[in-house]
Amino acid sequence: MTWFFHKDIGRFTDQSEIWSDRAGYYIYLPATFFYHFDTRQIPSDLDIKTGGGFSVDTLTNKIETKYTYGVALMVAPFFLTAHLASVVAGYDDENGFSVLYHRMMNLAAVVYLVAGLWFLKRFLDRYFRPAVTYAVLLLIFTGTNLFYYSLIDGLMSHVYSFFLFALFLWSLKKFQETDLYPWFILLALSLALATLVRPTNVILILVYFFLDALRWKTISDRIKQFLQPKYILVFLLFLFVLFFPQMIYWKYVSGSWLHFSYRGEGFTNLAHPAVIPVLFSPVNGFFIYAPVALVFIAGMVYMLYKKIPNGILATAFFLIVTWICSSWKMWYFGCSYGQRPYIEYYALFALPAGWFLTTLFKPGKFLPKALLFFLLFLLIYGNIRMTVSLFRFERCYYGSTWDWDHYMRSVERAGILSPIRPLRTYENDFENLALSPVRKPSAVYTRSGQYSIAPEKNNPLTPLYSVPLTFFGDPTPKWFLAETWVFKPGQRPTGASLYYTFTKDTTLLYHDCLELDPLAKDSFTWFRAGKTFIVPDLYDSTLQINLFLRNPEGALLYIDDLKLKFSFGW
C-alpha cells in the first residue's frame, strides 16, 4: 500500500518520502556514510531540494538538523540494504537519495508498523480474547493517524516510537510475569531507544512502575527494584551508549555536549496549554482527525468506573500527553494529519480500547450493538478517506483554529459526506502559520492566540484573502461582510485601509475600501473594522475576489481575527 501511495511520486517533492521533517531525520545516514559531515561534499542545494528539513551551512561547514538521530538509527538497516543493492546492481545510489532509498524508507515504516502491531497483540493477549485484540489492532491502525504516519509519511518518528512502545509494553509484561533479566534488558533498550527517537517519550518509564499495580507497595517495590544497580545501570548504559553519538553531533553543531536544537520553539505554553484546540480544533484536533479515539476515552471512563487496573494509568497518560502537546508553541504541529504526538501512546491506549470493545462484545441488545459497529466502521472509513484526500490534495490544513466551514468542506471533499457545500464563511486568526500572509507573524500584540500579523514595511499591499469566483459554484455571492480587528500603537494617521478588489485576470474591475484611521478611537486598543463589499454579478472563470490590507506609508499596525461572511441574497 505504501508503494502504491508513492508510486507516482518523484523525488524532491513535498510528497516524496525524504522531504522536510522526514529529511531532517534521515540526513544523519547520508551525512555519515556519504558526506562524512563535510558540507563541501554535499550538493549545494540539497537542503532546499529536500524541503528544508535540515540546513547546510557552508560558512561553518556544518550540516544542521534539529532532530535526534533515533529514526536514522532505526531505518539504518534499510538504508544499508539499499546501499548494498545499489553496489551489487551497479545502480547509481545518488548518495542516499535515489528512488531505491525512497522505496526502502517506505518499507522500513511498514516493517516497524507490522512489528509494532505484532508486539502490541502479544501484549494485549495478556488482557483480552483474540477477537477483542484483533479488533483493537484494526481500530488503531485504520481508525487513527497511525495509518497516515506509517503508509504515507513513514519517515516521521511516530511509527518507530509506536513500535518501541509496543515492544516496551510486551517486554515489560514478560518481565513482570517471569522476572527474567533478559526481558528487562529488552524493555530498557526499547525505552532508551524511544527516548532517543523522541525525547518526550521518556515519560514511558512511568508505565514501568504503574502497569498492573494494584497497591502502592507494588509501586514502591518496583521503584526499589529499578534503583538496584543491575537494573538502573543497564538502563543508564543504554541511554548513554545511544545518546553519546547524539552528543557528539550536538558538540559538532553547537560546540556544546547538550544542545536544545528547537530554536524559537519549545514548551512555551506550559502555564497556559492550548488544551481545547489540541483536542477539538479543526486544525489537527485530536478527536477531530481520529474520532475513534473517543473509544479510548470511553474505555478509560469504563475502567475508572469499574476500578479496572490501569484505568488511572491510561487516563493519567492521556492527560500528560495532552498537556505536553498543548504546551508546545506550535500546538497543531504544522502540516500534520491530526495530533501526531499521540500516535505512540496508542499502544498504551489500546488497553482502554480493549475494555470498551469487551463490553461491546458482551451479550446484549442486537440493534444498539449493530449501530455501534456501524459507527466504528464509519469512523474507520472516514479516516481512510481523509488520509487519501490529504495525500492527494494538500498536506497542510489551510484553515483557521475554529473554521468549521473549511473543515466540513474538507470532509466533503474527501467524499465522506456529499455534496460539497459552497463556501459561506472564511476565518483567519493567524494562528495557523500555513495561512499567514506575511513571512513572520507578530507575537507582540495579539487579540487572540499567539499571533497577529503586521504588514511588511516594504509591501504596501498585504494579501488577506483571495478566492476565484468559480470556487463558490452556483450561485455566486452577491456581497460579503469583512470584519477584522486592528491595533494601532501610535496616534499618527496611517492611511491604511481594508482594500477589496474584484479582478478579471490582472484587470481591476471594481474596488472598494474601508479607511481604518477614522475607526481608531484610541491608540493601544484593538478596534473592530467591518464593511460590506458588493460582488459584481458577472460570470467568468477568471474572476477573483481579493482582500488586502493597504498600508501605503508602511505604518506600524496589527491585524487579527479576520472573518468573512458571504451572502447569496440581498
Added chain:
Amino acid sequence: MPEANNYRNVLPAALTGLVLLGMFILWNDCQGRRDLRKKKETLRVVDREQLPDTSGYRSKQWVFYDFEWGNPADTTLHLTLTGHNSRQSFCLKPWMPFSPGLWVQFKDLPGGDSCWIRVSGSVWAPPGSDSLPCDLVVTCNHNNLNLKYVSFPVEEANLQRGAWNRITLDYRIPDLPDKEDVLKAYFWYRGDGEMLVDNIRAVLFEKVASPTRDIKPDH
C-alpha cells in the same frame, strides 16, 4: 476474561454494521452524483447569455428608438439623413460615444431575476472598413457600481459590409439590492471615426407562471 460464547451475536452485529456502512456509502454517492449533475447544468461558463426558448415567457417591448423624430440639422441630436429602411439614424462619434438606449429603474420592472431582456439594434458597416470598434452593452447599476456588466463587441459579429446589420444581446436580469437600481442598455462606440445605429429596441421577457410547464432559461 469473558467467555467465548459471549461473543455469539458479535459477528451478525458486525456484519449488520458493515451493511449499514455500505448503505451509507451508496446513499452518499447518490447525493454526490445528483449534486454533480446539478453543477454541470448550472456551472457552465458561457461567453454570452442566451434565452433559448421564449415560449414560456410573456414579451413586452420596453423601448424603441427609430430616430425618425427631430431635425437632422440640429447637431445636438446627432442624427444623420440615412437610416435602416427609414430616413434617419443616430451617429456615434468619439465625443458622442454612447447611443440612446434603455434606462429603467428596477421598481418599474416586473418580476425579479426570472426576467430577461433582449436588446437589439441595427448598425451600419461601411464598405471597406476593417473593423467597427463598438460594443452593445447591458448593465445594472447600483450606486454607480456596475453589478452585472455584459457587452457584446460588434466587431466580432460577422458583419456584412456596406449594409445594415442586426445586433442582438440577451441578458438575464439579476436580482439587485435596491429597487432604485438601474438597468441600462446602449451602444458604445470606441473608434475615432463615425458609426451609425438605428432601431434600438429592448424587449422584456417575463416568465409566465405555468402549473404544467416550468421553463428555466439555460444560462
